[in-house]
Amino acid sequence: MTDNIFFNRADLKHCGSNVIIGKTARIRYPELVSIGDNVIIDDFTYISTQLEVSSFVHISSGCSIIGGRNAMVSFGQFSTLAPNVVLAAGSDDYISGLATPMVAEEFKGDVEIGSIHIGDHCIVGANSTILPNVTLSTGASVGANCLVKHDLEGWCLFAGAPVRRIKQRNAKIILALEQKFRNSK
Numbered sequence: 001m002t003d004n005i006f007f008n009r010a011d012l013k014h015c016g017s018n019v020i021i022g023k024t025a026r027i028r029y030p031e032l033v034s035i036g037d038n039v040i041i042d043d044f045t046y047i048s049t050q051l052e053v054s055s056f057v058h059i060s061s062g063c064s065i066i067g068g069r070n071a072m073v074s075f076g077q078f079s080t081l082a083p084n085v086v087l088a089a090g091s092d093d094y095i096s097g098l099a100t101p102m103v104a105e106e107f108k109g110d111v112e113i114g115s116i117h118i119g120d121h122c123i124v125g126a127n128s129t130i131l132p133n134v135t136l137s138t139g140a141s142v143g144a145n146c147l148v149k150h151d152l153e154g155w156c157l158f159a160g161a162p163v164r165r166i167k168q169r170n171a172k173i174i175l176a177l178e179q180k181f182r183n184s185k
Contacts, residue, residue, distance in 0.1 A: 049089050070113050076120035086129040089116045
């Protein structure tokens with residue numbers, strides 16, 4: 001497989017087997033990115049932070065995973081982002097600082113640099129945004145057009161801006177399907 005024009009695949013911290021990365025995906029700091037097996041990162045995705053991706057993960061087109069070199073985003077197995085999701089593991093100070101990466105730290109104000117953890121079997125719907133220092137526990141599912149500002153409990157469906165719990169997901173069925181899938185290999 002050839003490298004695309006936006007980064008060199010050989011510069012990734014780790015890249016597992018059966019990984020598909022779209023030709024127009026952009027990874028600003030490939031040396032900070034680890035990708036497991038059986039992962040797809042679609043075209044027009046932008047990544048500018050530390051990233052750890054487990055196996056069987058799909059990051060759809062147009063997603064932005066941002067926060068800078070000191071922030072961290074991680075994905076558990078069987079998790080997915082729908083198109084145009086923003087994971088912002090870092091956030092500028094819009095009240096009293098200059099909000100641009102092109103100025104020295106002393107002029108930025110109270111910048112929030114943190115992490116986002118997407119657990120196993122999590123789904124994030126199209127056009128949703130997750131802010132710094134948020135964990136989606138195993139099985140959490142976020143609908144389209146949501147704003148996530150706090151940790152979400154596992155095996156629940158959430159919707160809204162900001163999100164609120166809507167209903168329970170069926171963990172037993174989902175985990176049984178995972179086991180069937182693994183046994184079929």
